[in-house]
Amino acid sequence: MKPSPRQNLTHQLTYDLGIAIVEGTYPVGGGLPSEADLCVQYNVSRSSTREAVKMLSAKGLISSRPKQGIRVLPENSWNMFDTDVLTWILSSKPSLALLKEFTQVRLAIEPQAAALAAMNATYEQLEDIEKALSRMVEADQGLDDPLDADIAFHTSILVASGNRFFVQLTEFIGTALRVSIRYTNKIKGVPGADVKKHADILNTIKSRNPDRARDAVTAILDEALELIDSQL
Structure with missing residues (x-):
């Protein structure tokens, strides 16, 4: 309607x-x-x-x-978890300090989500993460949008965690990722994310190894924080 x-x-x-x-x-x-x-x-x-x-x-x-x-x-x-508020802020003044704070939030959530996904993900949810990774590969070939594919990968892990609170954060994470990923890719001088590192995350989840899954996500988020810190 x-x-x-x-x-x-x-x-x-x-x-x-x-x-x-x-x-x-x-x-x-x-x-x-x-x-x-x-x-x-x-x-x-x-x-x-x-x-x-x-x-x-x-x-x-x-x-x-x-x-x-x-x-x-x-x-x-201001309710920073409200996607409207976050969108307004990110579209008008996406400061490096704000992007750093958001990446710190990701670091507190996403490694644990990946560990939980390694333990809890259903076959269908693993397929969704794999489809997102395939989209990232296609994006490298100009056949998909690199930003949309990257966001789909990370949010599908939140869903696969099986934690209802993490699932509720998918829209918030996706909204802020749209600015954050674009910025860190610009610093690195690349159009899209490192597909190999994301494939490593998927493989640790599929192998049902929560510790390795947690470490794999932590590694890419630590790299993002270092990139932001280098520009502050």
């Missing part, structure tokens, strides 16, 4: 205001125009404006209270 026109207007206003906040058009601690003024400024209904304000409040970007108006909250209140 297609979204209603009002839903589309709400989402567009949420996006426009979210980008404006992240880019500093509305600075932290400052106020946004009133809902009535936003209606006029963005040519949307009061109900759409109210819904957009609620969505931004839920994402931790603003607070809206009677007599205080709409205030922009500090960055440590």
Whole structure:
């Protein structure tokens, strides 16, 4: 079912205001125009404006209270695990410090996910990781998108871990990988990831060796951190 026109207007206003906040058009601690003024400024209904304000409040970007108006909250209140918030930040100001923090999150999660995949992955899930690796090979030949293939590989391991919390992180990891991988590949001067190292990860998972799987993922993430650190 297609979204209603009002839903589309709400989402567009949420996006426009979210980008404006992240880019500093509305600075932290400052106020946004009133809902009535936003209606006029963005040519949307009061109900759409109210819904957009609620969505931004839920994402931790603003607070809206009677007599205080709409205030922009500090960055440590923003929900970094919200894919909209993360996308806005990464599209407007993907700082090296932020990419480093994200890679540190990956380092805390993905090696363990690979170890769990080595123990828990079903035959179908192993096939999904293998298909993603095949896409990476094809991407090297110009037959697939290298970024999409790389993201599919890493997120399929999260799914194969069998850990429901890790599975919930696939969209978050995929969103940030879109910027992070592009950046580290640019530093290395290559269009795509090292297929051999990713094949080694798959083989350790298929051999049901959790320690080797953990070490194989740790190695490529340590390399990514070193690359980022070299540019800071």
